[in-house]
Amino acid sequence: MGKSSGSTKILMSGNEAIAVGAVEAGISLAVGYPGTPSTDIIEYLAKNFSGNAQWVLNEKIALETAIGASYAGKRVLCTMKHVGLNVAADPLMSISYLGVKGGLALLVADDPGAYSSQNEQDSRFYAKFANIPCLEPSDAQEAKDMTKAAFDLSEEFSLPIMLRSVTRISHSATPVEINDPRPENPVSLVKDPAHMLAVPSNVIRCHKELNDKYARLAEWSVTSGFNKVTRSGYKKGIIASGIAYAYANEAGAEYNMLKIGFYPFPEKIIANFVKDLDEVWVMEEGEPLIEEIARRYHKNVKGKLSGDFSREGELGPDAMLPQSTDDTEIKACLFSQDELAKRPPVMCPGCPHRELYKALKEAGPVFTTGDIGCYTLGAAPPLSAMDTCLCMGASISKAAGISYQGIKRVAAVIGDSTFLHSGIPALISAVYNKANILVLILDNSCVAMTGHQPTPLTGQTAKKEEGGRVSLKDLCLACGSASVEAVNPYKIDDTAKVISEKLAADGVHVIISESPCVLIAGKLKKA
């Protein structure tokens, strides 16, 4: 990638378009932690971008690494899924005060409908919370254009800029025009304590600078072209953002349309749009953020708060059709999700996680706190092997919390990537506070759930080059675990014996279930 291709148009997914947009904008680094639906952006860049594209251990590290590259004057793309932003929220809330140097675009992919997530939180609220702008594309071309715009805006306002995607943007393809890449910024690391130190003496001034920028950005949005009005001449209107704008276009030509693609915007945009309308629909994925504003300016607003759309789950192309068409043939072509056969995810045949769960069952009664990964599928019958699941890294802390109540035979089940993501501090805390728990780390030599990304335990980088390698056993011992044993989960009886022993012992014991994911085991053998 990187060659001039004139005005070629290529069919690409929103995620590919974001990756290409970042390259065209002259990034020097792309950094992220995997999470559906954002994962394939870094994967695309690792394969097609000659520069640096990295997986790091979690989203907080991703954002902090991006901030470092920006301090060095470079443009950097940082990617994560919506719940990842909770992990990165700490640096986010303060970097907005300090500001950035080289352009920093923060891509956050939301999952309305929670197809592969533990919730359906709406990242636009984080942008508002941190007082940073948010761009919300409605197709792949716009995803690319907005990505490029985000870098220019980031440097103009010295702010990280959020790009909010959703599953249907990230994973669906529309034609995208390819342009020449801009050259990378030169390296320039200049000390600027007033804007690089988040210390009390800087806070109030930086907060004021941020508030001023946010007000200027709202005005900037008016001429940005990202929030635009199309008039139909009728008295009905739709305000729509992101993918919902594509759905709104299915409603018919009689609707006036206000497309919101940029936050913040001055409320007068909405006030002017709804002024002469009889009826206003608001279509947005996630929470009724725009709708709440629209309600201040019009009495007849239909959306999620009025109950016309569900507040849970995602909208769809047919969201407006029952209102806008009497054509029974069209309606008959639409199908609701309820009519589709249910295909919940299941563990693959031969998955080592299943064998480990069999051994755990054989070892006798146990309360098992769980974590997030392929092994979470063990919560479902017939295994029913996991009793809790909350967020990444929570299994060990939950088990410790239970054990502090004097309860014995508590096990935490956690994958290798999840352990590296946020399990390590939990393990150290449990050792420190003398928990009596068994920690089962399911090491399958990859981040299986999100598509077999490599980890520091395999030592392979995102670009499939050799990186530094970390020993899981040494790591657990260094965390202070009373014992660390490796088992082969396919040897169920042997594994059950070790589990029984460790469940009966006091202290924090670790068992590492060592067996590669069956889908990559063949490849690993060949390597």
Ligand SMILES: Cc1ncc(C[n+]2csc(CCOP(=O)(O)OP(=O)(O)O)c2C)c(N)n1
């Ligand atoms: C904060 C956060 N970031 C990312 C994800 C996406 N995600 C779900 S499970 C997982 C890791 C799974 O890897 P591992 O723990 O090794 O288990 P495996 O799937 O390989 O069994 C990731 C990255 C998430 N759910 N939450």
